[in-house]
Amino acid sequence: xxxxxSDPANFSRRAFLKGASVAAVGxxxxxxxxxxxxxxxxxxxLDKGSHPITLQVNGSKRExxxxxxxxxxxxxRDSLDLTGSKKVCDRGACGACTVLLDGEPVNSCMTLxxxxxxxxxxxxxGLARGDELHPMQQAFVEEDALQCGFCxxxxxxxxxxCSKRHGGSPSMDxxxxxxxxxxxxxxxxxxxxKAIQAAGKEGGR
Amino acid sequence: xxxxxxxxVGFAGDNRKIxxxxxxxxxxxxxxxxxxxxxGGRSDRIDAFAKVTGRAKYAYDINLPGMLHGIILRxxxxxxxxxxxxxxxxxxxxxxxxxxxxKQGERNRIRYVGDPVAAIAADTLDQARDALSAIVAxxxxxxxxxxxxxxxxxxxxxxxxxxxxxxxxxxxxRRRPADPxxxxxxxxxxxxxxxxxxMEVQTHSSxxxxxxxxxxxxxxxxxxxxxxxxxxFGARQALASALDIPQDRVTVRAEFxxxxxxxxxxxGEEGMACALLSKQANAPVKLMLDRFxxxxxxxxxxxxxxxxRAGAKKDGTxxxxxxxxxxxxxxxxxxxxxxxxxxxxxxAKHRRIHVDLATxxxxxxxxxxxxxxxxxxxxxxxxxxxAAKCGLDPLAFRLLNDNSELRKAEWQLGAEKFGWAEHYxxxxxxxxxxxxxxxxxxxxxxxxxxxxxxxxVTCRIHRDGxxxxxxxxxxxxxxxxxxxxxLTAEELGISPEQIRVSMGNTNDPPGPASGGSxxxxxxxxxxxxxxxxxKQELGAKVAERLQVDANKIIxxxxxxxxxxxxxIPFQEACKLIGAEPIEAxxxxxxxxxxxxxxxCGCQFAAxxxxxxxxxxxxxxxxGVQDCGLVINQKLAESQVIGAMIEGxxxxxxxxxxxxxxxxxxxxxxxxxxxxxxxxxxxxMEAIMYSVANGKNNVGAAGLGEPPSTAAPAAVAxxxxxxxxxxxxxxxxxxxxxxxxxxxxxx
Ligand code: FES
Ligand code: FES
Numbered sequence: 001x002x003x004x005x006s007d008p009a010n011f012s013r014r015a016f017l018k019g020a021s022v023a024a025v026g027x028x029x030x031x032x033x034x035x036x037x038x039x040x041x042x043x044x045x046l047d048k049g050s051h052p053i054t055l056q057v058n059g060s061k062r063e064x065x066x067x068x069x070x071x072x073x074x075x076x077r078d079s080l081d082l083t084g085s086k087k088v089c090d091r092g093a094c095g096a097c098t099v100l101l102d103g104e105p106v107n108s109c110m111t112l113x114x115x116x117x118x119x120x121x122x123x124x125x126g127l128a129r130g131d132e133l134h135p136m137q138q139a140f141v142e143e144d145a146l147q148c149g150f151c152x153x154x155x156x157x158x159x160x161x162c163s164k165r166h167g168g169s170p171s172m173d174x175x176x177x178x179x180x181x182x183x184x185x186x187x188x189x190x191x192x193x194k195a196i197q198a199a200g201k202e203g204g205r
Numbered sequence: 206x207x208x209x210x211x212x213x214v215g216f217a218g219d220n221r222k223i224x225x226x227x228x229x230x231x232x233x234x235x236x237x238x239x240x241x242x243x244x245g246g247r248s249d250r251i252d253a254f255a256k257v258t259g260r261a262k263y264a265y266d267i268n269l270p271g272m273l274h275g276i277i278l279r280x281x282x283x284x285x286x287x288x289x290x291x292x293x294x295x296x297x298x299x300x301x302x303x304x305x306x307x308k309q310g311e312r313n314r315i316r317y318v319g320d321p322v323a324a325i326a327a328d329t330l331d332q333a334r335d336a337l338s339a340i341v342a343x344x345x346x347x348x349x350x351x352x353x354x355x356x357x358x359x360x361x362x363x364x365x366x367x368x369x370x371x372x373x374x375x376x377x378x379r380r381r382p383a384d385p386x387x388x389x390x391x392x393x394x395x396x397x398x399x400x401x402x403x404m405e406v407q408t409h410s411s412x413x414x415x416x417x418x419x420x421x422x423x424x425x426x427x428x429x430x431x432x433x434x435x436x437x438f439g440a441r442q443a444l445a446s447a448l449d450i451p452q453d454r455v456t457v458r459a460e461f462x463x464x465x466x467x468x469x470x471x472x473g474e475e476g477m478a479c480a481l482l483s484k485q486a487n488a489p490v491k492l493m494l495d496r497f498x499x500x501x502x503x504x505x506x507x508x509x510x511x512x513x514r515a516g517a518k519k520d521g522t523x524x525x526x527x528x529x530x531x532x533x534x535x536x537x538x539x540x541x542x543x544x545x546x547x548x549x550x551x552x553a554k555h556r557r558i559h560v561d562l563a564t565x566x567x568x569x570x571x572x573x574x575x576x577x578x579x580x581x582x583x584x585x586x587x588x589x590x591x592a593a594k595c596g597l598d599p600l601a602f603r604l605l606n607d608n609s610e611l612r613k614a615e616w617q618l619g620a621e622k623f624g625w626a627e628h629y630x631x632x633x634x635x636x637x638x639x640x641x642x643x644x645x646x647x648x649x650x651x652x653x654x655x656x657x658x659x660x661x662v663t664c665r666i667h668r669d670g671x672x673x674x675x676x677x678x679x680x681x682x683x684x685x686x687x688x689x690x691x692l693t694a695e696e697l698g699i700s701p702e703q704i705r706v707s708m709g710n711t712n713d714p715p716g717p718a719s720g721g722s723x724x725x726x727x728x729x730x731x732x733x734x735x736x737x738x739x740k741q742e743l744g745a746k747v748a749e750r751l752q753v754d755a756n757k758i759i760x761x762x763x764x765x766x767x768x769x770x771x772x773i774p775f776q777e778a779c780k781l782i783g784a785e786p787i788e789a790x791x792x793x794x795x796x797x798x799x800x801x802x803x804x805c806g807c808q809f810a811a812x813x814x815x816x817x818x819x820x821x822x823x824x825x826x827x828g829v830q831d832c833g834l835v836i837n838q839k840l841a842e843s844q845v846i847g848a849m850i851e852g853x854x855x856x857x858x859x860x861x862x863x864x865x866x867x868x869x870x871x872x873x874x875x876x877x878x879x880x881x882x883x884x885x886x887x888x889m890e891a892i893m894y895s896v897a898n899g900k901n902n903v904g905a906a907g908l909g910e911p912p913s914t915a916a917p918a919a920v921a922x923x924x925x926x927x928x929x930x931x932x933x934x935x936x937x938x939x940x941x942x943x944x945x946x947x948x949x950x951x
Contacts, residue, residue, distance in 0.1 A: 048329050067331055078330070083266035084259015086463070088412045089496045093875035096412060124259035137257040141249050144843045148682025149256030150412040150463030156257055176883045183875065185412050185464050186682055187847030189886045 048079050053113060057082065058126025066113055072106075073097045075113035076123060084124035084153045095182030096154040098161075099123045105161040107181070124153035127160070135202035136160050139195040147186035158182050159196050164204025170196065212236035214800035214899035216831070218614040225797040225899055231730075232696075232737040234797075234902045235834065243694045245895075247839040248701050251687040252461070252680070261461040264433040265493050267418040273302050273326040275482050275492030276333040277475060278340050279502065280308075280320040283565040283868030284349035287313045287342060290323050295339040300332035301325055303486035304340075307478060315344065316536035317567045318869045319502040324478035326490045349565040351863045353508050353533040356562035360510065360531060366401040366933070368512055368529075387514075390525035390554040394516020396594040397525075402513070402583035402933045405860035406533065407506040408499075409572055410880055413463020415503045416493030417476050419444065419483040427454035428483070432472060433493075435465040436718030437679050440472045441711045447472075447480040459679040459709040467571035468504045469681075470718055475502075500873035504570025505861065507541035508533040511583040515550075521595040521605050526555040530580070531562055538563035540570075545580035546651035548805075549588060551608040565868055571720060573848070574652065574910035578855060578917045585648040585918035586931055593633075599647055599922070600625055611831060612649060612805040615894055619647075619829040622892060623809040628825070634929015634949065642814040643824075646922025650806030650830065650915040654907020655900050656726025660793040661714035664693060664735035666743055667786040670776040672697065674732055675707040678716025678724060683909055684840035685724050689732045691836055692903065696736035698760045699775050714790065722907025726833065727793060729903040735791025742789065746781040747773060799899035804906045806830035806894075808849060808915040810887075812923040816946060819939030821924055823853050823887040828915070831894040833906030838893055845891035845912045852916020854881035856935050 049067030056062075057080065064079045073090070076082040076099070085108055086096035092110040099108045100122040127134040133141070136159050146152040162170055162178035170178065175196050184192075196203060206229035213222050213236045220237055227234060235241065255261035280287070287308040296304055304325040308315070315322075322342050327333040350356060360368035391397050411433075417440075418431040428448055434440045437457045445452040462469070472479075479492035494503065509532045516525040526549070532541020541561045592602035600620050607613055620626075628645035636642050665673040674693045680686045690704040707713060717727045740760065747765045748755040750773075759768050766772035811825040830845045858879040862871045872878045891912075898904045917935060925931045930945045 048331075067329075069331065074330070077266070078268065081268050082259075083262065083268070086263075086412070087265065087493075088414075089875045091496070091874055091876060094412070124257075128258050133254070133257065140257045141253040144250055144253070144839050146250065146253060146256050147684075147843060147847060148412070148462060148464045149252070149261055150263065152256050153259045176886065179883045183412075183880055183882050185410050185466070185851070185880065187850030187881075188843065189850065189881075189883050190846055190889045191843060193883075193886070 053117060055113065055116060055121060056119070057121045058123060068114060070113045071109050072099070072111040072113045072116045073108035076108060082123050082125050086150055086153060088150070095158055096151050098154040098157040098182065100157060100161060103164070105158050124157060127156065134160070135205060136163065136195070136199045139199035139203065143191045143195040143198055145188050145191035145195040147188055151182060151184040155179070155182050155184065155192055159192065160204055163196055163199060168201035168204050210234065212899055213238050214897040216611060216614065216894065216896045219610055223800055223899055225799060227797070228794045231794050232734055232902045234899070235904060236899070237897045241695055243691045243701050244834070244836050246837065248687060248691055248837055250684055250840060251690050251701070251706060263413050263461045263463050264416060264418055264431040264459065265413055265463070267431045267491065269418065269420060269489040272418070272489040272491055273328060273482070273486055274330040274333045275324055275326040275479050275490045276330070276337055277321045277478055278323040278337055278342065279498070280315045280322050280344065281318060282315055282344050282346050283318045283351060285315045285344050285346040287315060287322055288345050289343045291341040292323065294341065295325055295336045298332070298336035298339050300328035301336045302327060302488065303482045305478060305481045305485065307474065317565055318867070319498065319567060321474045321478065324482055326482040326486055349868045351564050351566050351868045352865055353510065353531070353562055353564060356564050358560060358562055362401065367399060368401065387525065387527045387554065387556050391514045391516045391527055394524050395519040396591065397514065397516035398587065398590045398594060399512070399514040400587060400590065400931065400933055402511045402586055404509055404579050404582065404935045406508045407572065407855050407859045408861060408878065409466045409468040409504065410500070410878070411464030411466055411468060414494040414496065414499040415469060415473060415475055416491070417472060417479045418489060418491045419479045420489035421448060421480070421483040421487065423487045425454070426450055430455060430457045432457050432459050432476070433462055433469060434459050434472065435462070435469040435679060435681055435720060436471070437677055437709060437711050438715055439470060439718055440476065443472050444476055444480050447477045448484055457711045462679055462681040465681045465719065466573045467575065467720065470571065470720060473503065496875060497873040500878060501567055501870045504568060506572035507535065507569035509541065509543045509579045511543055511580065513583055513587045515587050515591055517591050517595055519595065521597050521602055523550045523591065523606050524553045526550040526553055528557045530559045532559060533564055534561050534569040535564055535566040537568035540568070542576045543580040544576040545584040546649070548608045548612065548649065548651065549606045566863065573851065573913045577910070577914040578852065581648060581914050582856070582918045582921055582935060585922055586925070586933060589646070589922050589925060590931055598629065603647070603649070607649070609805050611801070611896065612807060615805060615807045615829040615831070618892065619807050619809055619827060622890070623825070623827040625809060628811040630926050633926050640816060642816060642927040643812065644923050644925070644927030645809065645811045646919050646926055647807060647809045648915040648918035648922060650808065650911045652722060652804050652907060652911035652914065653802065654722035654726060654804060654910065655796055655802060656723045656907065657796060658717050658727050658793055660716045660727055660731050662728065662731040662735040662791040663714050663788060664739040664791065665786045665788045666739050666779060666782060668779055668782040668784065670779040672699070672704050673707065674704055674735065675713040676716040676728060677709070677711045677713035678728065679709045679719060681719050683719070683724065683844060684837060685728065687840060688725060688729060688836045692729055692732045693736040696733055697740055697775070699763050722910040725836070726905045726907055729836065729905045730901040731791040731793040733791065733903050735789050738789035738791060739787050742787045743778060743782070747778050750781055794901065796900045801896060801898040804831050804833070804911045806911050806915060808912070808919040810919040810923040812920065812927055814924060814927045814942060819942035819946070821857055821937055821942060823885070823920055825888045827890045827892070828912055829892045829894055830908070830912050831896045832908040832911065833896055833898040833900070834904040835893045835895045836905055841893050841908055842891040844908050846889050848912035849889060849916045850881055851913055853885060853920055856917035856920045856937060857881070857885070858936050860936050
C-alpha cells in the first residue's frame with residue numbers, strides 16, 4: 001500500500017452517502033479502512049529481483065521484475081500490492097491464496113510466477129466491478145460467511161470456481177468437496193455453504 | 206452520585222423487576238421492556254465489504270516504500286544457552302540492512318526449539334532468508350524433556366490410567382476450596398466413580414500469523430506501527446519501550462486482525478525484533494512469522510491430565526466431586542491450569558487441585574477460554590459416567606443437578622430442538638447399522654464476561670448528517686465494529702448503515718484488550734453513552750430552533766421535535782450544527798449489581814462412528830447460548846457456530862506431536878496439524894437466548910469464549926455414547942476409537 005499513513009484523510013476514499021442510497025450500499029461505507037492505492041508503476045516496490053516478467057492480472061498487463069524462484073503469491077502481494085490473496089501456510093495446505101488461472105482455482109503459493117505468464121489471472125481484487133460486488137461476494141456478506149476475514153478472499157475464489165464447475169447449483173457434497181482445501185479458524189464453513197447456495201446461478205459468473 | 210432506577214430483568218422463563226443504582230450522567234438502562242429497533246436485529250457485518258473484496262488491509266498486507274523484510278533466527282535446540290552470535294557475515298549478504306542479537310549477556314537462556322536468537326532485515330524476504338544461514342551462533346546444549354508425563358512431579362499412572370497412589374498435592378498446588386474430608390465424602394456416596402482424562406497441546410492456528418510492520422522515523426523520533434494484535438494499546442506500550450521512545454510518538458493500527466484467540470496480547474519477541482530492526486535501519490520493516498513459527502513459537506493451549514473422583518446418592522444427587530489436574534504450560538512452568546464451573550456440585554463437597562509441570566517447550570498462552578474446554582471435557586465425561594451408574598439419562602441427570610435456572614431452561618429448549626430423545630443411544634455401544642455406531646452427547650457452557658474498565662468512546666455528529674463512532678481497540682473478527690454502529694444508530698434513531706465506525710487506531714480513545722470475552726460488554730455501554738450525549742446536544746439545538754424546552758424534545762423514526770408538533774428529519778436537524786461537529790465522549794461506568802453475573806449455555810452433538818475405520822463424524826450439533834442482550838443475532842450465531850467448530854476440531858483432530866529426541870514439533874504445518882475443514886462439518890444450529898442482565902445501560906455479555914467451553918465435551922460424550930465406552934483421551938483419533946472397539950470384543 002503506497003500511501004502516506006500519517007495523513008488521517010486517507011482513511012476512506014468515499015464520501016458519506018445519504019438517503020435512500022445508503023441502505024443499498026450500506027455495508028460498503030460503514031467502516032473505515034485504509035486505501036489500497038493504485039500502485040505507482042515507477043515505485044521500487046515492483047523490483048524484487050532482476051528478471052522481467054509480464055503478468056496479466058484482472059484484465060491488465062503488469063510488468064515487474066522478480067526472482068525466478070518467486071511464487072505467484074509473492075509476486076501479487078509484494079510486487080503488485082494485490083494483498084487480497086493471503087499468505088497463511090505458503091505450502092498449499094490452506095487455500096487462503098487461491099486465485100483463478102484461466103478460470104481454474106490454484107493455490108498461488110504453489111505456483112511459480114513464471115508459470116503464470118501465459119494465463120489470465122483473476123484475484124479477489126478483480127471480482128467486483130468497481131464497487132458493485134460479484135454475486136458470490138454479496139452472498140458472503142449477507143450470510144455472514146466471514147469473521148476475521150483472513151480466509152475469506154480464498155474462500156470466495158474457491159466458491160466462485162465451485163459454483164461455476166457445477167452450473168451454479170452445486171450439491172452440499174460437491175460444495176464440501178470443492179471447498180475442502182480452504183480452511184477457516186474462525187469457523188465460518190456452514191455460512192460459506194449457505195452463501196454458495198444463495199449465490200445461485202450467478203455465483204460462478 | 207447515583208440514581209435508583211427500577212428495571213425489568215431476566216429471561217423468558219424468569220423475569221422480575223429489580224432496583225439498580227445508575228451512576229449520575231449515565232443513560233437509562235435498556236431492559237426487557239425496552240423496544241429496540243436496530244439492536245437485536247440481523248444487520249450485515251459492517252466491514253464485510255472490505256473483507257470480501259480483499260481491500261481490508263491487515264498488518265500482513267501493509268507495503269510501504271523502502272520497506273524491509275525481517276526474519277528471526279531461532280534455536281534448533283530445546284534447552285541450553287547461547288554462547289555467541291556472529292553477525293558479521295550476514296551483514297555482508299545482498300540486501301541486508303540491519304541485524305540484532307536477541308540472546309546475549311544474562312539473557313542467553315534457550316527454553317524451547319524456536320527461542321529467538323537473532324533477527325535480520327533485508328530488502329526482500331528471499332534475501333533475508335538467504336542471509337539467515339550466514340549467521341553463526343554457538344550454543345551450550347543441555348539435556349531436555351518435552352513430555353508432560355516425564356516431567357518432574359508428574360503422576361504415576363497405573364494400568365487403568367489412574368494415578369496410584371492418588372497424588373498428594375505439592376505445596377505449589379492450588380487448592381480451591383480446600384477440603385480435607387474429600388476422601389471420605391467420595392467413598393461414602395451411594396455410587397462413585399473415578400477416571401483420568403487427558404488432552405494434547407492445541408495451537409491457536411490464527412490464519413494471520415503474528416507480526417508487525419514497524420516504521421521508525423529518525424527525523425521525528427516517532428513510529429507508525431501496524432500490528433496483528435488483540436491489544437492495540439498494550440502493543441503501543443511494549444513497542445514504544447522497545448524503541449525507547451515515548452508512547453505519545455507511537456501510533457499502533459490494527460484495523461483488521463486475522464484472528465488471535467488469546468495468542469496476540471503482546472507484540473512478543475517478534476515485535477521487539479521488528480522494532481529494533483526498524484530503528485537500526487531507519488526504515489519500515491515488516492516481520493510476519495511463517496506457519497512453523499506460528500505453531501511452535503506463539504503459545505498454545507496447554508496439555509493436561511485431569512483426574513476426577515466423584516460420588517452421588519442413589520437418586521442421582523451429586524454429593525462429592527474431587528478433581529486433581531496436571532497441566533503442561535511449557536517452559537514458563539505456569540499457566541497450565543484447567544478449570545470447570547461448579548453448577549453441578551455447588552451444594553456438594555467439592556475440591557480442585559492443580560499442579561503445573563514444566564517442560565522444555567514453547568510457553569502456553571491464553572487460548573479461547575483458557576483451561577475451560579479441558580476441565581469441562583473431564584467434568585462432563587464424569588457426569589455421564591455417574592448418570593449411567595445412577596440409571597439416569599444424561600439429560601435427566603443434569604436437570605437434577607444443575608444449579609442454574611437459566612441453564613435448566615436452556616437444556617430443555619436445546620434438547621427439544623436438537624431431538625435429544627431421538628439421537629441418544631439408549632443401548633450404548635450397539636446399533637442396527639452394520640457399519641456405523643451412533644450416539645449423542647451434551648455439555649454445559651459457563652463464563653463470566655460482564656466487562657468493565659474505564660474505556661472511552663467518541664461519537665461525532667457532523668453538519669452534513671454523517672456520524673462517527675470511534676474507539677482505539679481492535680475488532681479481531683467478533684464484529685465489535687458492527688455492534689458500535691448498531692448501538693449508535695439505536696440511540697440516534699437512524700439506521701446502522703449511516704454510522705461510520707473506526708476501531709484499531711491508538712489515536713482514538715482507549716479501549717480494552719480483546720480477552721476474557723469482554724470487548725463487547727466493556728465497550729458497548731460507552732458506545733451508547735457517547736451517542737446519547739451527542740444526541741442530547743443535537744436535541745438542545747433543535748429545542749433552541751423550535752424555541753421550546755430541551756426536555757420536551759423527542760426522537761422518533763429518524764425525526765427530532767415535539768410530540769404532536771413539528772418534527773425535523775435527522776439530516777435537516779444536523780444543519781443546525783456548525784463547522785465543528787458535535788463531539789461527545791462516552792464513559793464506561795462500573796457495572797451495577799444487576800441480575801446476573803455470568804453466562805450459561807449448553808450444547809448437543811450427534812455422531813457417527815465408523816466401526817471399520819474408527820473415523821468419527823459429527824452429524825449434527827446444536828448450541829443454546831445466552832450472552833446478555835444479543836445486539837446482533839446473525840453475528841452472535843456466527844460466533845457460537847465458530848466456537849462449536851473449533852471444539853469439533855480440538856476434540857477430534859488437534860494435537861501437537863513432539864519428537865522427544867530433538868524436542869521439536871513434528872507437525873508444525875497445516876498439512877500435518879489438522880484443523881477441522883469443510884468435510885468435518887455437521888448440520889449446525891445456534892440458538893441465542895436473550896437475557897436482560899441488569900449490569901449496565903446496555904447489558905451485553907461476552908460471547909467469544911462461553912460456547913467454546915462446551916463443544917469438545919459434547920462431542921466426546923456423543924462418541925462415548927456411540928461406543929458404549931468412555932473416551933477420555935483427546936483428540937479422539939481413529940486409532941483410539943479402534944482400540945476401544947477392540948477392547949470391547951475381548
Ligand atoms: S498460503 Fe497457499 S495454500 Fe496456504
Ligand atoms: S474468518 Fe477468520 S479464518 Fe476464516
